[in-house]
Ligand code: FPP
């Protein structure tokens with residue numbers, strides 16, 4: 001059998017030890033960062049731990065994905081929670097979505113949850129449009145997004161027909177604002193989450209692009225949900241190159257994903273991303289969010305790595321890379337041909353598989369945190385991103401969302417960073433998902449097809 005040094009050879013040196021250069025100034029931030037490196041390093045080098053079996057690792061010294069344990073953890077997360085979890089009550093649509101998407105990515109058939117999901121969301125929809133976090137709660141775009149994606153995940157006409165599309169359109173009209181953005185709830189905060197969730201709902205449900213007469217955005221002369229939106233998202237790009245919740249705030253990965261994904265629904269990615277964002281500045285900022293030795297992403301400057309940013313930041317990469325490459329099989333795009341990744345997908349996989357898997361199942365923010373379905377979902381999304389390569393097709397101009405429904409995934413072929421003669425493999429085999437909607441491609445397409453087959457007002 002190979003000795004330990006042979007295994008260690010397959011871990012690039014920069015993922016094996018502390019950074020070579022450290023600022024001598026000590027602050028609260030630098031201490032927390034040093035603590036995080038300290039808690040991650042033994043796990044990144046777990047192949048050297050004599051108490052671990054070498055059979056628990058693949059040829060790149062990456063630990064196996066504990067699939068069955070994570071599946072059990074997710075099933076438990078779909079059951080009742082004890083009283084101290086009452087604070088999560090308004091997030092019930094999300095809890096359904098995170099667990100179902102995770103189970104799908106792990107290879108499970110989620111259609112068996114169909115009747116339960118329909119029953120759950122039936123009482124959460126409001127007659128004035130949208131879904132609340134539970135019965136009697138005000139409609140909220142984030143909860144509505146999670147509800148729609150959950151219904152799409154289980155699929156079927158009974159799930160789709162539950163949705164009151166006409167009232168959804170009216171409600172979204174009231175959320176659209178005269179500066180081009182969207183409020184997240186009526187009278188609530190306006191940020192890029194609202195913009196992304198609104199375009200997800202409009203495109204999946206084939207809602208009319210024209211604004212209802214009652215929309216406050218009509219006061220700005222706007223006629224469609226798209227009017228002023230690109231310019232609004234553009235104002236959210238900050239001096240750092242990243243994207244903030246709303247103009248003037250701090251750039252953060254969660255909002256960067258919402259803004260970029262929203263632009264990929266607004267128009268073809270290469271057209272929209274290039275027109276409304278400084279792509280060089282954005283690429284620099286995105287790159288700066290990934291750390292070594294940890295390998296994972298931090299949400300913003302001088303903060304700590306966290307497994308959930310494997311999605312919020314990790315999922316920006318396929319979108320930006322696709323925008324740079326342009327449509328599949330064409331020479332258009334921004335003049336780049338991005339075949340390899342602009343980030344370290346291997347580093348991300350190492351962080352997730354070494355540092356985020358909890359002993360008893362579920363995945364977590366970092367080793368010192370407990371697992372939950374949110375971090376399980378978005379770390380698995382990160383593995384899925386690492387394992388696949390995404391592209392969109394060339395489209396004509398007749399359908400506003402044609403490019404959104406032209407995405408395809410294939411198996412990624414990225415050389416190992418320690419030995420470029422080998423193709424890196426996580427060994428996890430997590431399923432691909434749609435890089436804009438974060439549900440299976442077929443689930444997004446089926447909901448859209450159903451909506452197209454029964455036009456509103458017909
Ligand atoms: C900071 O938390 C995190 C935020 C300000 C963003 C939260 C937003 C999302 C997760 C995105 C929601 C998206 C949709 C589609 C509704 P923190 O200060 O605890 O974390 P940090 O130290 O990592 O920045």
Ligand code: ZN
Nearest residue numbers: 306307308365
């Ligand atoms: Zn997190």
Ligand code: K
Nearest residue numbers: 325326327330
């Ligand atoms: K191309």
